[in-house]
Amino acid sequence: MTFDFKMDQPQPRLLDSTRQGLIGTDMARPEGLLKVTGAAAYAADHLPEGCVHGMLVRATVTRGRVTAIDEGSIGDIPGLLGVFHGPKFIRNPAQGMAGESPIRPDTEVHFHGQPIALVVAETFEAAREGALRLAVTYESAPAEVDPETASEVESDEPDTRGDWDDAWGKAAARVDLTFRTAGHVSAAMEPHAAVAEWQGENLLLRGALQMVATNRLELADALGVEPERVRVVSPFVGGGFGSKLGIGPEAVAASVAARDLGRPVRVVMARQTVFDAVLRRTETRQRLRLAADADGKLLALAHDDRISNLPGEGFAEPVSSASRFTYDALAMHFAQEVARNHRTPSGSVRAPGEAVGMITLEVAMDMLAQLLDIDPLDLRLKNVATSHPMTGQAFGEQRLADCLTEGARRFGWADRPAPGTRSEGDWLIGAGMAAAARPNALQESSARVRLTPWGAVVETDMTDIGTGTYAILTQIAGEMLGLPAERVEVRLADSDFPRSPGSGGSFGASSSGSAVFMAAKGIREKLARTLGCDPDDLALQDGIARGGNVERSLADLIDGELGETATVGPGKTAETHASAGFGAHFAEVAVHRWTGEIRVRRMLGLFDIGRVLNERTARGQALGGMIWGMGGALHEALEHDPRTGHIANRDLANYHVAAHADVPGDITADFLPVRDDHANPMQSKGVGELGISGSGAAILNAVHDACGARLLSIPATPDKVIAAMEEG
Template sequence: MKRHAKIDGPQTDRRLDGMAQGVLGQPLDRPDGPLKVTGRATYAAEVRLDRMVHGVLVRAPRVGTLNGFDTERVRGMAGVLAVLTEGLPRNSAQGAIAKSPPGNEGKAQYVGQPVALVVAETLEQATHAAWTLEVGIMPSIPVINPHAAPTEFPEKKQRDLGDLEAAMAEAAATLDETYHTPTLSSAPMEPHASIAEWDGERLTLHGAYQMLKFNRKQLAEALGIDPSAVRVLAPYVGGGFGSKLGISAEAVGAALAARMLGRPVSVVMHRRQVFEMTTRRSQTQQRIRLAADVDGHLLGIGHDALVSNLPGETFSEPVQQGTDFNYAAPNRKVVHEVARLNLIACGSVRAPGEAVGVTMFEVAMDEMAHRLNLDPVEFRLRNIPDHDPLDGKPFSSNMLAQALTEGAQRFGWRHQPPRSRREGEWWIGTGMSAAVRVNMLTESEARVTLTPEGRAKVETDMTDIGTGTYAILTQIAAEMLGLPVAQVETVLGDTDLPPASGSGGSFGAASSGSSVYLACLEIRSQIAARLGIAEEDLTLKDGHAIHANRTIPLSQILDAPITTEGHVEPGDSGKIARNATYGAHFAEVAVNDVTGETRVRRMLGTYACGRVLNVKTATSQCHGGLIWGIGMALTEELIHDPRDGHAVNRDLAEFHIPVNRDVPDLEVYLLPERDDWANPIQSKGIGELSICGAGASVINAIHAACGVRIRDLPATPDKVLAGLMQIES
């Protein structure tokens, strides 16, 4: 039996609050923990197959028309089995689309583009041969500078409400500043990897991917076969952060080579290839305009963004996604411009849009608070809208005020003028920012089986990329079916199982969680029917049904396992009400007056994400967002050579993600909330909210500490030092 729900409005019954097991939301240890701490969790490249050989991808060294490869010489090298120069995609597929990624049409459109795959008996042979292969290219002049590039203005991303120019002209206080964020990279710890094996016409791909039902279709189209002939397995994925949403060259290459050779082929990207051949977060230029009256009420908001992508890619970093609804103002203008560049493809990186859009907007809000001589917390509190400022829709829930107030209180927030505190050669200051992130529900299915012995199994092609899916789906099923968590097994990452939302856009937990909830609701209904009672009157706990003072073990109710499926689909709910998550960030930094170095001394985040499914894994995700904020604010920048666009610092030695010592004590507080509009489990995304604006709290703290305002990220010592010298001269 299948239980289906289309979410057209608020889900007010809040059934999960009435369950008896008491495990949902609890800080359950991850069920996958023992495998991960002993090295027994097997990631994509770790499947052991007979006769398996290794492929290594080859990059385009310059931009131009592909003009032949010296394949004959390389084919003669020891161990080399094949040199593939056809069929590889130009760049990774985007997330949540069923289409194959684009082909290269005989061109290298950016330096680092995958153009060939060399397969050999061993990794060492394949690596040597791949390095040897010469790529013939008739060079053309690449377009690198977004300001000198052809641009497009996607119609759906422009906004114009009221008259911003008039508001700017008449306002008591205004701000008109331009901000820049650099190219950023997901840089998951597990490089992109695929092992392909064919059984006749059927392909099995062991891949490191986030959204398997789409990956299967993308791969099938790239290979010209039916999706039903493709099985994708990804039980453990070593991080994704958007870079593993869509299939990349290593999956297509492994599948093509394995079909040609009749042997399993493993292709693992080298770390430097991960930076070039998967997707990046676009660099952005953001002009932000604010107009306010003397009391600090916003009259106008303008947010113009220039982003980039390769020609033909539909994705463009949705910088202003949060600007649509963050603060009230009658006059609003958004201009979204996309430059077509010969650089690494852009795609979703953790919280596409708000991660950089909210961050720079929240720096602008801090600047405006100073111009108004207002406490920045108070300035934000004065501008929280009571409905969607763009179209008047109600909010499904808006917890921004609570997040700001609770955060300020827990942090011990005290607004001080810049350069008020010094310890030795260090300036000390605190900064804050708001967090907003859109919330979504996407279609998801799951199967749940309950046995008379009181054991349950959850099955779905959902992935756990570190997000805690194994834990939370186990907890939802245990709560609904009244079982200790040890009695529930969750099986993920296999396209033979019911298709799930996949991991991305912070919708995974709520979407796949809702499908598990629905499947369990159906099981509860069947148990209730056997007892002759209404499902609402049934209590399940510790493997027993409890009703009218009777406690009956499941074994007396069921004579065979019950298997059900749950299927959730988004409906009108997201169209009627503005669904979003809210939070606030607070940071204390020390800025060295001599070197310009910034050290974060402590950080606190308060977040509202609806029902918390596991407070431990949710908190860990928030730590992740805060730390990504530290990286974005202080160190992360993928640098493109202005001559040919190649990513200069494409490895983990030179692209500086935060290390352990860069991270101070972090405090996270999750506000109690139920969002009935969101889905039947009243839960929303948390993995991305905590990066949306986190970096701004650090940038604003730098200003509070030493008076230097950084508008171009990251705030490296050279920029801070230049600001310090300007102040002191």
């Protein structure tokens, strides 16, 4: 039986009255022991009988056409099985939730590093040699690779509110800054991998993927087969961060070769290929304008940006996303330009928009506070939006002000010394703060829950990319059905299971969790009927059902198995109410007086994410996000060759992701107790990306507090810090 639920009105806070005591706890991950012992099998850990190895070949021109691929050039390699290319191969990974094949360019090349062929051999060593030696000839065409000088620039009408000239004109203080952010990559630790195995006309694809339902459609479309013939499984994913939202070239190439060879084929991208061929986060140039009256009340806020992408790619980094609803101002203005170029195409990298937009807004707020000589905390408190300024929607719940004040108290913000007065030897010490915001959404999602005498089995094609899905779905089902965690089994990431949106946009936990919640709620109603009580009077705990003065074990109450499949989706509350996660960041840094090195000494984040489903996995998400924000502010930058656009620092030695030594021991994340009744039936909000939003700004603002250097370009590497110190 299918149970459809649309979120048309707030739902009772059922999880506040259930008895099991699982929801919200810091329960350890049920799959954790598999991970710490090496027993969890990721895509590339599968080598089915007869499996052979494929290596992708990259284009070494930026734009043009492959005129010849000389298979004879590697014909001498023992164990070589074939060179594959052609009209089924995709240019780049699908954008998130595309549900159809990305562009299949056949012989055309649109960016340096584009996968153009696959060499397959009996051994990995032979395949790698073949991919490196394969002779390819090209007809090369001119290509623009610099977003600043692009001749093709697209722009839409700006989104505006109020009378800009009037608001700007009557201000007592104004900030007008240009901020630049470098391109980023997700750099998940697991390189993109696929093992393709045909069983007759049916394909089993083991992949490193975040959204198996749409990935199946994308793969089927690329291959030209019916989706019913494709099964995608991805039960363990070694990190995603947006890079595994869509089907990738490795999966399509492996499937094409496996079909032709009649053998399973494994394709794992080399780390350098992950940099070249997986969607990057665009670099940005942003103009941020703020105007306020003498009391610090915002009058005008404008956030305009320029980003880049390959021609034909629809994704555009929503840079000003959170600037539209964090603060209120009489006049607002948001405009975006997309420069078309032939760098690696851009797409989703953790917290698209906020990761680069919120750092700009929050540095600008710090500059405004400085101009007005107002405490940066007070400036924010004066301007927190009470409804969505651009849509007029009420917020389901909005606890930004509480995050700011309580975070400040915990950090000791009021006790910090005056700017520029603290040093330890050659190190200058400072403190900074920033707000966090990130939209929250409920997406259509289905789940099947079966109650058996043993316990409950949950099935959904939702993925766990490290985010804690196995844990939270165990908790939701256990809480709703009165079962301890060890009597709940969660099965994920198989496209044969009920469809979820997958992991992305911080909507996975609330969406897939709501489906499990509603399916379990349906089972509760059946149990109440059998027991002869009102569902509201049913109490379930440790496998015992109580209601209407009757007490029976669940095993006695069900005849074999009780199943329910629920599909939930957004409804009227998504129109009437805006939903977003909020938070506050505080940071203490040391800046070296002579070298410009920045060391982060302390970070504190306090967040409003509605109901916390699992305190430990939520904290892990928040801390991970905060560290990403730090990395973006201080270290991470894609460096493009100005001639070809290719990524020069295409490995983990040259693109610096935060390491242990970058991360202070004193770093904490915590959550306010909140319920967002309009968000979904569990009153929860997303957390996976919120931690990034603004965390880098708290660090840059602390740098300014320490040494007077105002950094308006990230990463804030020592050369920029020294130059800014000399200016400041």
